[in-house]
Amino acid sequence: MENVEYARLLAETADLMEIASEDGFRIRSYRNAATAIEGYPQRVDDILADPERNVTEIPGVGKGLAFVLHEIKDRGSFERRDEMLARYPPTALEMLKIQGLGPKSIALIIEHFRVSTIDGLEKLAREQKLRELPRMGAKLEEKILRSIASYRQSAGRFLLSFAVEVAEELKAFLAESPGVEEVQQAGSVRRGKETVGDVDLLVCGGDPSEVLGRFVKHPRVTEVLARGGNKASVKIGLEGLQVDVRVLPRESYGAAMQYFTGSKVHNVALRTRAIKQGLTLNEYGLFKIEGEERVAGETEEEIYRILGLDWVPPEMRESQGEIEAAERHELPHLLSLADIRGDLHMHTRETDGRATLEEMAAVAKALGYDYIAITDHSKALAMANGLDEDRVIAFAEKVREINRGDLGIRIFSGLECDILRDGKMDIAWDALANLDLVIASVHSHMNLESAEMTERLLAAIECPHVKVLGHPTGRILLHREAYPYDFEKVAMAAAGKGIAFEINASPERLDLHSALIRSAKAKGCKFTIATDAHHPKHLANMPFGVMMARRGWLEKGDVLNTLPAERFIKAFRPH
């Protein structure tokens, strides 16, 4: 069993215990252990199997939890989980994913109506029955119906980061098959879409039946959905992510890459264009309609070239004007990961991060960065032990001191300062003035009306010390929608003041959406890309942020942390 699976059983049980309004301490200890186990570099299975070791070495895992982990390893569940599942069906867990519905309300709904599925919940809201319960009304019913709709849209989709991890592992496995020359990702993973429906892998060379026969026996495969001459579809792990694998000869590999990378709308546009030239395009190649002669197929480049187009980077293949730009030879020269010189959003033990400034700096240095900004939380986030004015000032002083030493990487003193409900900064301006980089972020009151949120953000960027708007729409992929506000108006104001939009590279956020990136760029805004790391390993998430930037057509010049340190720090508004 993988660590994520242990973590999931614990977190799930904590959720059910919350519905049962059990002791908060127990719930927290399960949640903390789940987080620690998920991020632990060694496999719980291996530790449990080793008589020389004890799982209590994992932070947050005490004796009680060690016992639970052993039980999970032995029989795939544990006593408390069984108790909870006897009381509530697993479908109750799904109800927790509906925004606007907390565990207390769910308990009430289950008790009162004996309803514990999303379908049942939807019916109750439609029939206006939820309002019979205390503290529930028409507004909440509407909200629940909206949340159910958005939940259904995201159901069956997975985070890009998870899909990439699975794809990389299977790619390496497939590449070891005899005769295989090349294995590539296609589909939405190659396009860098923030959530994906399934993983598409294309294998070049090798005997299809041999390659696929070996593939379906991979230890992470839990179910074989389909198996054809040159194609197999399987499900992976408990999560049930689908993976499609196709094995192709060299002569049509480029055509298959083009076709299966998509997007569907991009392909339709391309095929229409081919037809106008008397050509037909499919997954086997580009052919003359008359005579069926193959004119291209081995590489994507030749297909685009014969169609009179520059090769279009996969992230742009969404039929958003890229074909017209490729025709005019005006595709942007997209930013790449190697252009990034520093990471600008991260947390340390001072607040809710897991490592020290020095540990974060060492990993950032190993990644080849010239600089980082340490941006812990401000005091409004009391749960995270956010910094008050005194700690802000002391921190800025400490960073000046550190930079006099020889850390080998430049540190900027920063802060992720909460934007209060009224748009004021959570920290007094004269304290903020000591810092190199203030990121302003919303972490509370996310359900304001659009007009009020717009005013709030406009007020926030009035503060002359703010340089970046952090995770600008607050979305949590598959969980929480972006909060609504007049984005264009805020982007216009931000551009005027020299405030950058952050592209948050944390895989659960990937906040900003590509359409908003393009909209902000059109208004003259600049951007930063940053990981929002709470652990040194999160610093490795930068490629996801770069992918989002590429989906938003950004070039090196649009992104401030491509600049050398001295120019970077002067690139924002003047104080």
Ligand code: DGT
């Ligand atoms: P996903 O998996 O929902 O995140 O999105 P994709 O884009 O990976 O979609 P998927 O896996 O269904 O198919 C992979 C690509 O194959 C898709 O982007 C375009 C191509 N494709 C699939 N079905 C069709 C089709 O009916 N027509 C055309 N033109 N292309 C298709």
Ligand code: CA
């Ligand atoms: Ca796909």
Ligand code: CA
């Ligand atoms: Ca697919």
Ligand code: ZN
């Ligand atoms: Zn934040």
